[in-house]
């Protein structure tokens with residue numbers, strides 16, 4: 018006997034990527050009915066509203082299409098509802114985001130920006146714990162597990178909205194992590210990106226009656242957890258297959274007569290394995306993207322599509338994001354390239370070479386043109402969706418006055434006893450050094466809209482001797498966005514050391530996972 022088809026209605030107003038939510042719903046055995054008109058909201062049996070994009074733009078669409086009114090009626094009638102991220106914030110009276118802007122006004126209170134003046138990095142990106150206040154059904158499996166957040170704005174608990182608040186989270190201050198009243202739920206975190214525990218939240222919403230036994234919820238607030246990211250460098254090998262590879266100081270070819278590209282396996286399989294092994298995030302870097310046109314690289318888009326069907330933690334993809342004119346003279350903006358990556362399942366994109374050119378230009382003119390890939394993509398998808406990947410090489414010098422770039426005293430002197438170094442940025446996979454330091458680049462890209470920095474180090478890449486702590490300290494102290502430490506992890510202690518000795522928010526590694534030295 019075939020199983021009856023289960024449906025959930027999804028409100029996707031087209032402002033961004035809700036592919037991960039769709040994948041998670043399907044993974045849990047439900048089919049999706051998309052809202053086309055306000056009536057579809059009123060007729061829904063179970064409605065999920067994954068808010069994406071900016072508050073004002075979302076309200077604009079909801080008001081113009083008549084969906085705002087339908088949503089209010091649906092929620093006021095206590096119909097089963099789950100809002101996610103912006104889908105929680107829109108229920109409040111107003112938001113400061115590009116505002117003040119009025120929200121749906123169902124819950125008393127406003128939405129404001131996190132305060133970064135007290136040293137907390139904004140956006141709030143990563144895994145954090147919840148303090149659960151009341152029986153909220155959908156949070157029953159959470160316990161002390163962390164869930165994944167990515168946002169710059171948050172709603173605050175107050176006496177006026179306390180009957181709604183089911184859990185809070187701490188990040189500089191205490192903000193609302195979830196609300197529940199009757200059948201109406203909303204969460205600020207991303208259940209579709211919170212691994213198994215996140216899937217349990219969605220499962221409890223989708224199958225409310227099937228969970229009769231309740232586990233005690235005793236989540237208690239703690240601090241933002243440090244993330245560990247598994248990175249897969251991918252490229253097409255000489256036979257034309259897209260493979261996971263890994264270099265030593267960016268050299269990915271075997272030192273044999275054939276000199277072939279090192280082949281460590283298939284991208285989709287390895288990403289799925291790292292997800293199962295517990296990676297907090299997965300990154301794909303298309304390392305030859307700088308010379309290929311990414312939209313012509315259909316295998317990479319397919320890899321993203323397949324991976325996002327089974328990997329429920331954040332996925333980042335980088336390589337080749339820049340404006341491009343193809344052989345027929347057709348122009349593609351970097352925003353179009355990024356949009357295709359997002360549509361295929363990426364949660365964040367990462368920009369390498371093009372960010373270096375944008376930063377150089379910005380430092381030269383002092384003008385933000387709004388036209389760089391960084392600015393365009395962060396304007397449309399939000400800063401949290403844009404990572405800048407820096408590929409610096411250490412250059413030893415005798416005195417900090419020898420260069421016009423920020424230089425530091427290094428822990429281990431250079432080959433000729435040099436006590437200082439600066440970190441020169443490179444483009445095209447380390448092939449070309451540029452006249453800009455990692456410090457100058459990091460500060461410039463933060464101003465241009467980067468939400469996170471992936472800080473590689475060519476000297477340490479693949480060496481397994483630990484991270485370049487001097488470099489990571491320099492950059493993580495210089496910016497207020499999260500910094501991901503990368504290159505050189507060779508033992509578990511290297512992860513704890515980088516978190517103990519620097520302000521990195523996450524650590525990324527490749528070789529150590531590929532060699533299965535750490536799970």
Ligand code: 1PR
Pocket residue numbers: 248249250263264266267268269302303304305306307335336337338367368369370371406407408444445446447473474477478479480481503504505506525526527528529
């Ligand atoms: O310039 O926008 O097309 O982006 C290209 C991207 O590809 C950049 O993010 C750049 O870092 C990356 N890339 C280019 N060439 C290479 C190479 O290896 N030949 N890989 C490359 C960079 C560095 C790390 C690596 C860590 C950890 N890989 O991401 O995974 O160093 O390695 P480890 O743990 O084994 O030490 P664009």
